[in-house]
Amino acid sequence: MRTFGSLLVRGLIVGLFAGLLAGTFAYVTGEPHIDSAIAIEEAAGAAHTHDANGKAIPADPGEEPLVSRDGQRFGLFLATSLYGVALGGIFAVGYTLLRRRLRTPGDSYAALGLAAAGYVGIVLVPFLKYPPNPPAVGDPETITQRTVTYLLTLVLGLLAVWAGVAASRWSARFGSAPWIRIGAGAAAFLVTVVAAYLILPAINEVPGSFPATLLWKFRLASLGTQTTLWLLLGLGYAAATDRRTGKVEPEVVAA
Template sequence: MPLSAGPTAPGYGALLLRGLLAGLIAGLLAGVFAYTVGEPNVDAAIAIEEAAAGGDHHGDEAAVSRDGQRAGLFLATGLYGAAMGGLLATAYTLLRRRLRTPSDTRAALGLAGAALLGIVIVPFLKYPPNPPAVGDPATINQRTISYLALLVIGLVAVWAAVVAARTQQVEWRQAAGAAAAFLVVAGIGYALLPRIDEVGSDFPPSLLWNFRIASLGTQAVLWSVLGLAFAALLTARRPAAQPHREAVSS
C-alpha cells in the first residue's frame, strides 16, 4: 500500500488558538514579574505624589483603589499577552514561508525577538515609561502619538534589517548590513520625533531607574515566554515521526 502522507499542517484557527494560549501564559507570568518587581516602585511613586500634594489624595481621586489595581494587573497582563499571542500567530502564518529556517522553534523565537526589539526596545530607548508621579496630563496626546509613531518606526527598522541582511551572501556582511539598516532607520525616527522629558529634578533618580527597568523586564518576560511557549506548542502539534512500511501481501 502507498506511504501515508503524515500529519497535515494546522490551519490558521489552530495556530491562533496556540498563540492565544501561549500569550495568556506569558501575560500571567509577566504579571507575576510586574507585581513582584514593579509594584513596590509604583507605591513609592504614589507616596511621593501624595506627599507633594500635602496628603493622601490618591485614594480619593482614583476610580479604582490600589488593591483593585493590583488585582487587575494580572487581568491586564493576561489579556495583553493573549492579544500579542494572537498577533504572533498571525505573523507566523503570514511570514512562515519567508523565514529562511526549517525549524518552527527558530521561526517562532525569531518573530518574538523581532517584536521585542521593534515594538518594545526601540520606543523604550526614546520614550521610557514614567511612574504615576511623573508626567503632564496636558501632553498625554502628544506623548501617545509620538510613542505609537516610534513603535511603527521600530517595526520598519526590523524589516529594513532583514531586507539588508538578505542582500548579502557572507555572514559577517549580513550582520553588518542588518545592523546598519536598523540603526539608520531607528536613528532617523529618533531625530525626527520630539524629545519629551517631564521628570522633575526633585524626583529620586534611583526610583525612576528601578521603575523603568521593571517595566522593560515585564515586557522582556512576556515576549520571551511567549516565544518559547508558542514554539513548544508548535512542536507539540506534530507526533513523533514513525517509520512507514509497505504492506507485503502473503
C-alpha cells in the same frame, strides 16, 4: 498538517500564560516602586502653600482615586492577561503569514526569530527613546502627545526591523559572507532607528527632585515585564510548533 485555527488557539493559550507570568513579574518588581512614587506625589500634595501675608495654607488634597490600589493590582493581572491573549493571537497570525518567508531550519526557530524581531521593534526601540515613567510622574495635559509619539516610535521600530531584514537578504543575493549580511542588516536597522530618534521630539517631564534611583528601578521593572512576556511567548510558541510534537504546516485560510 494543522490548520490556521490550530495555530491561532496555540497562540492564544501561550499568550494567556505569558501574560499571567508577566503580570506576576510586574507585581513583584514594579508595584513597590509605584507605591513609592505615589507616596512622593501625596507628600508633595500635602505640602503647605503661603498666601500674600506669608500665612501657611494647606494645599488641596485633590479627589479620591476612582480605583483603589487593591483594584489597580487586580487590574494589573487582568490587563497583562488580556494583552497576552491579544498578542498571542496577533503572533499566530504573523507566524502563519511569514513562516515560509523566514528561511529558518524549523518551525521553532521561526517562532523564536519572530518573537525576537517583535521584541526589538515593539518594545526595545520605543523604550530607548521614551522610557516609561511611574503613574505619579508626567503632565496630564501632554498625554495625547506622548501617546502619539510613542505609537510613531513603535511603527518606526517595526520599520527598522524590516529594513534590517531586507538589507540582509539583499546582501545575500550577491553571495556575501554571513558576517557581511549581518553587518548590512545591522547597519540598515541602526540608520533607521537613529533617523527616527532625531526626527521625533524629546519628551522629559520628570521633575529634578524625583529620585533617579526610583525612576530607573521602575523603568527596568517595566522593561523586565515586557521581556518576560515576549520571551515566554517565543519559547511557548516554539515549543508548541516543535517537530517533536509534530511539524506544523501553516496555511492561510482563504477569505
